[in-house]
Amino acid sequence: MSRPFTPKVLTANDLIEGDAVWLTADETWSRDMADAELLEDEAVAQERLIFSLTQSDVVVGAYLVDAEASPAGPVPVHFRETFRTRGPSNYAHGKQVGA
Amino acid sequence: MYTYNDFDENFVRERVAQFRAQVERRLDRSLTEDEFKPLRLMNGLYLQLHAYMLRVAVPYGTLSSKQMRQLAYLAERWDKGYGHFTTRQNIQYNWPKLKDVPDMLDALADVGMHAIQTSGNTIRNVTADHFAGAAADEIEDPRPVAELLRQWSTDHPEFQFLPRKFKIAVTGSPTDRAVTKAHDIGLRMVRNDAGEPGFEVIVGGGLGRTPMIGKVIRAFLPKADLLPYCEAIVSVYNLLGRRDNKYKARIKITVAENGLEKIQNLVETRFEELKREFNGFDQELLFSIEAQFQPPVFRDAPTAAFEAYRAANPAFRSWSDTNLSDHRAEGYAIVSVSIKKHGATPGDATADQMRVLADLAERYGHDELRISHEQNVILPHVHKSDLPAIYEGLREAELATANIGLVSDIIACPGMDYCALATARSIPIAQEIAERFDELKLEHEIGELKIKISGCINACGHHHVGHIGILGLDRAGVENYQITLGGDGTETATVGERAGPGFAADQIVPAIERLIAAYLDIRNDSDETFLQTYRRVGLAPFKAALYPEKEAQNAA
Numbered sequence: 001m002s003r004p005f006t007p008k009v010l011t012a013n014d015l016i017e018g019d020a021v022w023l024t025a026d027e028t029w030s031r032d033m034a035d036a037e038l039l040e041d042e043a044v045a046q047e048r049l050i051f052s053l054t055q056s057d058v059v060v061g062a063y064l065v066d067a068e069a070s071p072a073g074p075v076p077v078h079f080r081e082t083f084r085t086r087g088p089s090n091y092a093h094g095k096q097v098g099a
Numbered sequence: 100m101y102t103y104n105d106f107d108e109n110f111v112r113e114r115v116a117q118f119r120a121q122v123e124r125r126l127d128r129s130l131t132e133d134e135f136k137p138l139r140l141m142n143g144l145y146l147q148l149h150a151y152m153l154r155v156a157v158p159y160g161t162l163s164s165k166q167m168r169q170l171a172y173l174a175e176r177w178d179k180g181y182g183h184f185t186t187r188q189n190i191q192y193n194w195p196k197l198k199d200v201p202d203m204l205d206a207l208a209d210v211g212m213h214a215i216q217t218s219g220n221t222i223r224n225v226t227a228d229h230f231a232g233a234a235a236d237e238i239e240d241p242r243p244v245a246e247l248l249r250q251w252s253t254d255h256p257e258f259q260f261l262p263r264k265f266k267i268a269v270t271g272s273p274t275d276r277a278v279t280k281a282h283d284i285g286l287r288m289v290r291n292d293a294g295e296p297g298f299e300v301i302v303g304g305g306l307g308r309t310p311m312i313g314k315v316i317r318a319f320l321p322k323a324d325l326l327p328y329c330e331a332i333v334s335v336y337n338l339l340g341r342r343d344n345k346y347k348a349r350i351k352i353t354v355a356e357n358g359l360e361k362i363q364n365l366v367e368t369r370f371e372e373l374k375r376e377f378n379g380f381d382q383e384l385l386f387s388i389e390a391q392f393q394p395p396v397f398r399d400a401p402t403a404a405f406e407a408y409r410a411a412n413p414a415f416r417s418w419s420d421t422n423l424s425d426h427r428a429e430g431y432a433i434v435s436v437s438i439k440k441h442g443a444t445p446g447d448a449t450a451d452q453m454r455v456l457a458d459l460a461e462r463y464g465h466d467e468l469r470i471s472h473e474q475n476v477i478l479p480h481v482h483k484s485d486l487p488a489i490y491e492g493l494r495e496a497e498l499a500t501a502n503i504g505l506v507s508d509i510i511a512c513p514g515m516d517y518c519a520l521a522t523a524r525s526i527p528i529a530q531e532i533a534e535r536f537d538e539l540k541l542e543h544e545i546g547e548l549k550i551k552i553s554g555c556i557n558a559c560g561h562h563h564v565g566h567i568g569i570l571g572l573d574r575a576g577v578e579n580y581q582i583t584l585g586g587d588g589t590e591t592a593t594v595g596e597r598a599g600p601g602f603a604a605d606q607i608v609p610a611i612e613r614l615i616a617a618y619l620d621i622r623n624d625s626d627e628t629f630l631q632t633y634r635r636v637g638l639a640p641f642k643a644a645l646y647p648e649k650e651a652q653n654a655a
Contacts, residue, residue: 016126016197018150057128060146078576080148080515083524087149088516090444090526093179093194094149 005042009033009067009074010052011084012059019095020084021059022074023048029059031095033085034073039064100163100467101246101391103211110254111208114215118142119201126198141221143214144200147519153192153200154217155207159227159245159269160188160477162468164457169210171453177203182453184438184446186510186561187266188226188470189217193517215253220261222252222333228270228277229471232394233433233479235425238288238296241271243389244325247381251326258333262340263348265333266305269298273590278472280304280313280592281564283350284332287590289319297321302332302362303354306558310594311351314359316366324370327377331370335362395465395480397428405483415490417543418501423486426479432486434464434478435471436493437500437508441537445511445529446474455496459489472561473510475503505542506550506615507533510561514554514571515578521554523571523578524604528552531608536615545615548629551586564588566630567614568595569607580607582614584641585633596638598645610645617644 010023011033021029022036030036039045045064052062066077076082087094103111118138125135139145143154155170162170170190174182177199178192185191195203207213216223225245232240248267252258258265269286270277279285285301298320304313320328336350339357347356354362409416424433436456439445448456456476460468463485469477481489493499502508509532512518514525529552536542551565555572562568568583579601586595602610615629621640622632633641 013146015132018146018195018197020149056131060132079578080573083515084148088193088526089524090447090516090530091179 005045006066006077007068007074008039008045008064009036010039010045010048010062010064011036011081012052012055012062015058015060018060023052023062027051029055033067033076036067036074038067038069038074100161101158101211101242101388107211107250108208111211111213111215112205114142114213115201115204115208118204122197122201137219139200140218141215142200142204143217144195144197145218145519147193147517148515149517150194151197151200152517153195153203153214154185155190155192155212155214156217156224157188157190157212157470158249159225159231159242160229160470160472161227161231161242162470163210164461164466164468166210166212167453167457167460167468169206169212171450171457173203173206174450174453176206181447181449183444183513184448184470184474184476186472186474186512186559187224188229188472189224190470191513193513219259220263220265222248222255222258222261222265222267225249225252226266226268226277226282226472228272228275229469229473229477230276230424230433230479231271231469232392233426233431234272234274234276235427236274237272237427238290239271240392240394241269241286241288243385243392244286244322245269246388246392247326247385248329250384251330251381258337261333261337262342262353263345263350265336265350267329275588275590275592276471278561278564278588278592280590281306281310281561281588282313283336284329285313286325291319295321298325300328300332303351303359304592305349305351306561306563307349308346308556308558309351310558310563311355312592312594313351314354316359316363323382324374326381327373328366328370330373331366334373335365335369339365394428395467397431397480398482400430400482400484402430402483405486408487412487414499414501415487418490418499419486421501421505421543422503426481428480430483432481432483434481434486434489435503436476436478436498437502438475438498439502439508439533440497440500441502441507441533442530443533444526445509448476452496452498455492455498459492463489473508475508502542504547504549506536506545506548507542508549509533510549510551510565512553512555512560514552514560518554520557521571522556522573523554523580525552525554525560525569525571528569528571528580528604528607532611535608535612539612541615544625545619546625546628548615549588550611561588562586563594564592565595566628566633567611569611570601572601574601578604580604582607582610582645584614584638585630587630598638598642600646613644613647614641617641
């Protein structure tokens with residue numbers, strides 16, 4: 001039996017900058033995960049993943065990953081994805097300082 | 100040092116021009132990512148967690164001051180003001196923008212450097228003993244041979260699509276500072292009965308998910324046969340190596356599955372064929388390369404100023420006790436500059452620090468610098484009378500940490516702070532261990548101890564050959580750290596033994612502390628190193644220290 005579907009977001013890296021981006025409900029890419037569309041339906045999630053194949057001139061390596069709803073918008077489940085919203089822990093670089 | 104000839108220069112420039120056009124075609128949508136990815140990887144450009152990463156080769160770890168200054172320039176102009184020196188003597192830039200990379204590569208070509216074959220299933224940057232040409236125990240400088248291998252392997256048409264990546268390390272000393280036994284091919288210079296220099300050829304070593312110590316495939320290979328013999332090994336591997344399973348594709352698995360004897364026979368047969376085709380041009384090339392690696396003219400000067408400064412300045416004395424090694428020339432020393440200040444990121448140097456290192460090398464060090472696989476920078480040729488000035492210069496740049504070979508001289512891969520493959524972070528663990536032992540003021544009493552940390556099973560942080568190895572894993576969505584003990588990356592290479600269940604991120608530093616307290620307790624005397632003690636008493640007492648509750652249960 002396959003595992004029940006858990007909510008996801010679609011994420012990738014920006015083609016030019018290389019940083020993490022998330023797909024929003026209006027099919028644009030945001031640098032802030034809170035703007036992402038939380039995909040609670042498996043069919044819709046697959047549809048978005050297929051859409052990402054047309055986005056190869058904007059993003060690289062799109063994938064679906066677990067996320068949870070929060071009042072501010074979707075938040076990561078796994079620590080790897082948390083780091084992607086933030087940046088490295090050894091310097092104040094990356095998204096944690098808005099760069 | 101080797102200077103590019105017209106052929107090298109044209110080749111590297113042409114590759115940059117090609118890559119510039121490839122990037123343009125990627126940005127104007129003519130190339131898809133699937134088409135572009137192998138092209139960027141051929142030029143050392145990876146995509147990591149937060150950004151692209153450019154991996155630049157430092158062939159056999161050798162840099163001139165001009166090259167080091169250019170690395171500083173790249174860091175400042177196109178990155179965030181620093182670079183990361185790696186365990187394969189490369190430097191990585193963590194924040195380049197795709198559109199800037201061709202300019203970065205052109206800037207590297209200006210000083211005879213490139214990022215070619217720092218990725219992909221090719222022969223990677225050839226690494227060498229970082230004390231090459233300076234070590235007191237050396238038979239010959241291994242770098243001319245490493246440069247010959249670099250030229251032979253660069254764009255070698257037969258070896259651009261190997262089953263998997265291929266790493267070669269070479270040392271000219273019986274003391275192995277280049278981890279030759281953990282490479283696909285390890286070359287260790289030895290002398291035969293007639294006293295002639297040649298190589299012990301080691302094959303099939305490697306770390307990663309299946310760590311293996313390399314096996315001797317040829318006990319003595321005359322120097323003149325080096326290229327045809329290496330070509331024979333790689334060509335046998337190219338045909339025999341597995342392409343059906345990425346995790347079984349390295350030559351270590353080819354050797355393990357086929358047996359050393361079979362590989363040996365195939366290699367010797369292929370070698371006989373190839374040897375006839377190498378009719379001396381490789382040796383002519385080697386002679387011309389050797390002419391560019393002539394040792395500097397060493398001066399004969401008094402060292403009294405060094406002794407006097409040592410007597411007067413305890414901090415300098417401590418630094419000179421840990422950070423200097425014996426040089427082949429009278430009155431000289433090899434300086435290891437620690438890029439491991441307590442609490443800093445192992446292997447990271449700022450652009451300013453790189454420039455200080457370049458200036459010191461130019462002024463006092465015959466214009467030479469080395470990058471060690473232990474992520475430190477070496478000034479290989481320093482007259483002892485210049486050491487006080489060098490020390491003061493380093494101190495002002497926060498580069499005078501007296502910890503080479505000690506607890507805080509930790510190898511750590513970038514881990515999940517940067518790397519897309521990582522399963523846990525490495526850098527914060529290294530920072531915390533270093534800070535804790537600095538606080539305890541115990542490092543000098545503990546003595547020689549190599550801690551090596553990898554953030555995933557691929558083992559870029561060499562944890563298998565750490566006296567204490569730490570492997571970061573993802574256990575049910577939480578960072579977890581496994582400890583291995585008794586590893587050794589030298590001529591007595593050993594893969595460390597797993598100590599038991601892993602530790603949570605906030606438990607790993609206390610666990611390391613307990614291990615070291617146990618060592619201090621059971622060592623015979625302060626001359627017995629951690630590794631020697633481990634080899635004498637085995638895993639049991641260390642396991643008891645790591646898992647005290649389990650020990651209490653057993654006793655009850």
